[in-house]
Amino acid sequence: MPARLSHRVVNNGDGDLKLLWIHAAAKVVRTFTDTGEPVPHLARRDKV
Numbered sequence: 479m480p481a482r483l484s485h486r487v488v489n490n491g492d493g494d495l496k497l498l499w500i501h502a503a504a505k506v507v508r509t510f511t512d513t514g515e516p517v518p519h520l521a522r523r524d525k526v
Contacts, residue, residue, distance in 0.1 A: 484511045 479485055489495035506519035517523045 487495070487497060501519070507516050508519060508524055509516045515523075
């Protein structure tokens with residue numbers, strides 16, 4: 479997935495979703511598309 483491209487993962491099934499997410503950088507910051515808020519990966523706000 480290219481950087482700065484909006485995307486999301488949705489589980490449309492009845493079972494648990496297992497996801498392996500690999501980042502190319504050691505420091506990752508997510509940006510919420512609706513607010514533009516940057517959030518460090520695994521920060522409390524990232525898990526909301």
